[in-house]
Amino acid sequence: ETGVTQSPTHLIKTRGQQVTLRCSSQSGHNTVSWYQQALGQGPQFIFQYYREEENGRGNFPPRFSGLQFPNYSSELNVNALELDDSALYLCASSRDGTDTQYFGPGTRLTVL
Amino acid sequence: AQSVTQLDSQVPVFEEAPVELRCNYSSSVSVYLFWYVQYPNQGLQLLLKYLSGSTLVKGINGFEAEFNKSQTSFHLRKPSVHISDTAEYFCAATSKAAGNKLTFGGGTRVLVKP
Numbered sequence: 551e552t553g554v555t556q557s558p559t560h561l562i563k564t565r566g567q568q569v570t571l572r573c574s575s576q577s578g579h580n581t582v583s584w585y586q587q588a589l590g591q592g593p594q595f596i597f598q599y600y601r602e603e604e605n606g607r608g609n610f611p612p613r614f615s616g617l618q619f620p621n622y623s624s625e626l627n628v629n630a631l632e633l634d635d636s637a638l639y640l641c642a643s644s645r646d647g648t649d650t651q652y653f654g655p656g657t658r659l660t661v662l
Numbered sequence: 663a664q665s666v667t668q669l670d671s672q673v674p675v676f677e678e679a680p681v682e683l684r685c686n687y688s689s690s691v692s693v694y695l696f697w698y699v700q701y702p703n704q705g706l707q708l709l710l711k712y713l714s715g716s717t718l719v720k721g722i723n724g725f726e727a728e729f730n731k732s733q734t735s736f737h738l739r740k741p742s743v744h745i746s747d748t749a750e751y752f753c754a755a756t757s758k759a760a761g762n763k764l765t766f767g768g769g770t771r772v773l774v775k776p
Contacts, residue, residue, distance in 0.1 A: 554705075583763065592666075592752055592766030593706070606761045640705055644762070651764060653698070653706040 552577050554643050554654035562660045563631050571626040571657045573641030581605070582624040583651060584616060587638040599624055600646075628659075636661045664689050666755050668767035675743055676775050683738040683770045685753030695736040696754045696764070697727055706752065712736060723747070748774045 555574045563569050575582050581600045585593035595608035599618035613629040622643070628635055638658050642651035669684040687693060694713050698706040710721025717729040727738045736753060753767040 556705075585764075585766075590769075592754075592768050593764070595763045595765070598761070598763060606763055608763070642706075642764075650696075650708065650711055651762075652708065655705040658703075 554641060554652055556639075556641050556654040556657050558657060559655070560658045560660075562662065564662050565631055565633060567631050568627065568629045569631060569659060571628075571639050571641075571659070573624045573626070573643075573654060575622045575624070575641075575643035576652050579643035579645050579652075580622050581644045581646060582618055582622065583642045583644070584624070584626050585640040585642065586610075587640055587656070588634075589637070593640055596626070631661045633661050635659060664693075664755050664757065664760055664765045666753055666765050666767040668751075668753055668770050670770050671768065672771045672773065674773045674775060677745055678742050680739065680741050681743050681747075681772060683751050683753075683772070685736045685738065685767055687734050687736065687753075687755045689755075689757070691759065692757045694756050694762075695727075695729060696756075697721065697725070697736075697738050698752045698754060700750045700752065700769075702749075709738070709751075743772070743774050745774050745776060747772060 557572045583598040584596040587593040597607040598605045602618045615627045618624045638656045640656045642653045644651045665688040667686045675681045696711045697709040712729045720726045750769045754764040
């Protein structure tokens with residue numbers, strides 16, 4: 551069984567640029583959630599996708615957007631990057647949005 | 663809205679000693695509780711979860727946690743730690759009402775000393 555994978559591992563961008571992060575869900579899972587983990591803090595929920603539709607959103611501005619594809623993989627897009635967007639971005643998948651979420655290794659984004 | 667508080671930001675402990683990491687949550691209505699571990703430069707690994715049933719939950723690597731509804735707590739314990747348990751530990755909560763979106767505590771850094 552393949553676990554959750556994310557790409558790229560690390561990314562360096564400059565303020566104002568746009569970035570796309572990718573996530574492949576665990577086999578059999580149709581729900582993907584994205585979290586932002588700033589240094590020294592717990593993860594914060596960004597949004598969730600279930601069967602290609604957004605299914606809930608946390609307290610993040612509209613420049614954070616996402617997609618889910620028919621194979622249940624997902625993308626997180628961030629426009630107009632700000633210095634505070636520097637963080638570890640975690641993707642988690644689950645089955646039918648139920649209880650247990652399994653996390654990928656994360657993408658470390660640095661905004662200069 | 664659900665909130666999760668981890669009462670200790672850092673816990674130093676000697677190898678083979680017991681450790682307890684404290685976690686309190688705000689809402690008891692149909693709450694689901696989790697402990698995750700994060701090793702340096704890695705993602706989150708699920709240690710254990712409470713969904714319903716027995717209040718004592720056993721997880722991987724010898725960890726266990728106890729759900730206490732009256733005290734709204736879900737403390738994590740291990741009777742004897744190893745150097746390899748050095749990591750950051752996160753308590754998280756969710757519920758069906760929250761659409762199973764996880765709310766995390768701030769984390770507890772465990773440093774196991776030889």
